[in-house]
Amino acid sequence: MNNETTQVVKKLLASPQKVAIVGHKNPDGDAIGSCLGLSFFLKSQGHSATVIMPNDFPDFLKWLPGCDEIVIYEKEVENSKKIFEKADIIFTLDFNSLDRVGGELQSVLENAAAKFVMIDHHQQPADYAVATYSDVKMSSTSEMVYHFMDAMDQAEKLSKEIAVNLYTGIMTDTGSFRFSSTTPTTHRVAAKLIEAGAQSAIINQNVYDTNSSERMKLLGVALNNLVILPELHTAYITLTQKELDDHNFKKGDTEGFVNYALSVKGIVFAAIFIENKQESIVKISFRSKGNFSVNDFARNHYSGGGHINAAGGKSSQDLNNTINEFISILPRYKNALTNAL
Ligand SMILES: [Mn+2]
Numbered sequence: 244m245n246n247e248t249t250q251v252v253k254k255l256l257a258s259p260q261k262v263a264i265v266g267h268k269n270p271d272g273d274a275i276g277s278c279l280g281l282s283f284f285l286k287s288q289g290h291s292a293t294v295i296m297p298n299d300f301p302d303f304l305k306w307l308p309g310c311d312e313i314v315i316y317e318k319e320v321e322n323s324k325k326i327f328e329k330a331d332i333i334f335t336l337d338f339n340s341l342d343r344v345g346g347e348l349q350s351v352l353e354n355a356a357a358k359f360v361m362i363d364h365h366q367q368p369a370d371y372a373v374a375t376y377s378d379v380k381m382s383s384t385s386e387m388v389y390h391f392m393d394a395m396d397q398a399e400k401l402s403k404e405i406a407v408n409l410y411t412g413i414m415t416d417t418g419s420f421r422f423s424s425t426t427p428t429t430h431r432v433a434a435k436l437i438e439a440g441a442q443s444a445i446i447n448q449n450v451y452d453t454n455s456s457e458r459m460k461l462l463g464v465a466l467n468n469l470v471i472l473p474e475l476h477t478a479y480i481t482l483t484q485k486e487l488d489d490h491n492f493k494k495g496d497t498e499g500f501v502n503y504a505l506s507v508k509g510i511v512f513a514a515i516f517i518e519n520k521q522e523s524i525v526k527i528s529f530r531s532k533g534n535f536s537v538n539d540f541a542r543n544h545y546s547g548g549g550h551i552n553a554a555g556g557k558s559s560q561d562l563n564n565t566i567n568e569f570i571s572i573l574p575r576y577k578n579a580l581t582n583a584l
Contacts, residue, residue, distance in 0.1 A: 244376045244387075244394040251374040252360060253395065255332055259289045263330040263357070267338035268297040268345035269494070272450065274337040275300050276412025277362070277384040279309045281334060283404045284392055293326050297344045301495030303453045307411060308404040316348050323351075330357040335372070337384040339365040362387050365549065366538055379550070382424040385412025389432045403440030410441035411450060418502065419447070422552060461490040465500045465515070471507060475573050476580045478504035479514040483562060487517070505530045511583040512537070512576075514569065518562045525558045525565045533583035535576075544572055 244252075262285050266274030275296070282292040294309070298317045304310060316323045327333065333355060335341070341349050359372035364381040381387050389409055392398050413433060417425045420433070437443060464486050471478045480500060490496075497517055504513035511532045516525050527545055529537035530553055537554040541547035545556025558565040573580075 244391055248374045248376050249394045252376075252391075255358060255360070255374070256285075256288065256290065256395070259291070260285075260331040261329055262290050262292040262332045262334060263326050264292060264294045264334040264336060265344060265348075265352070266294075266296050266336050267343040270296045270298075270300045271337075271498075272304055272415025273383045273385050273412040275304050275307060275310065275313070276408040276410075276415070277336045277388045278334075279307055279313070280385060280388045280405045280408035280412065281336065281362070281391070283309060283402060283408070284388070284397070284400065287400055287402065288395075288397070295323050295326060297346070297348050299494065301498065302493070303450050303495065304411070306449050308407055316344075323348075327351055327355045327357070330355065332360060333357040334360045334362065336362050336388075337364075339363050339367060339377070340369040341371060362391060366551075367548075380424070380426075382422070382426065382429040383413045383416035385409040385416065386429055386432050388412075389435070398435070401435065401439040406436040406439035406441040407446065410436040410443070411446055414443075414446060415450060424550070424552075455493075455496075457490045458493075458496045461486070461492065461496055462500060462503075464490070465497070466503060469504055469507075471510070472570075472573070473509060475512075475577060476510055476583070477512045477514075477573060478507050478510045479516065479566075479569070480504050481516045481562060481566065482518065484518040484520040501528045501530050505532065511535055512540075512580055516558075516562060516565055516569075523559065525560070525562050527556045527558065527565075529554045529556070531583065535579055535583035540576070544568075 264278045264282050266278045278294045282294050285292040295314045295316055299315055314323055341352050360374045361372040362376045362384055364379055364384055366379050368375055368377040465480045465482055468481050501513050501515040512535055513530045515528050519526050529541055531537045536551045538549050538551050541554035541556040547556025548554055
């Protein structure tokens, strides 16, 4: 965090403040871990802090210290609005633009009187905060919360609760320290978190060894639907609403499926297309290796975005037309796909 931002934040937090901390819609491990980690830190500094998420978060995170106190906007609209109204400061974590909270919560935030602080690692941050700590080279927002504490000269205040939350966020956002966003500093931060009480083996078990048999069978369906386009170094997976329904689909069940497509030898670009009849859209996740930017691809074609190697988007066409369109777009990227690595 640069000096100017640090000074602004130090001033903001010089006396006890009422803080609301908000993550993005469909919060993942990094959103939840970073928000909870920051809330424990701010509370230890004498502030009051409430974590509010736009909607519910996956079961595999429902053991994290402090997660029972998260306010889910969708379930507690009036209560959430009151918290935002009363807040002196609203921290927005792990997203780059207020539309990422979705729905009417966006206008609640836009109309809030509080000062905003952004901590985020997504590209092209919007300009709504009095202090913007944005760094697209960071592995995760959770890693940034550690650096934030360090900038506040409080890194030694790392409690076990903070450490477990931040470790979980870093671990999930780096694919267990596999993605290219993982730096020596990421590992140094992880080491500090382990020293402060984050038990890596237990966190791994809690997050990854919680599959239902239905999710495993849905993964079988997804792998069976895998299509490989070797000459375009691309692989994609489809899941229909019926296939989801047949396996008692719960939110988060398809998390990580797209990585199996990317794990095929020679593939640098992977996508998963998931039909969502309720919203009349197809939700899409993209992953890539090397310098093929799925952030650009998602922005250009699927009203989405994200990071260079991980992004999301959507299509309002039906699943078949979405796939046909995807296949028709791909040849334009043949050179980029061939030279990605
Ligand atoms: Mn993140």
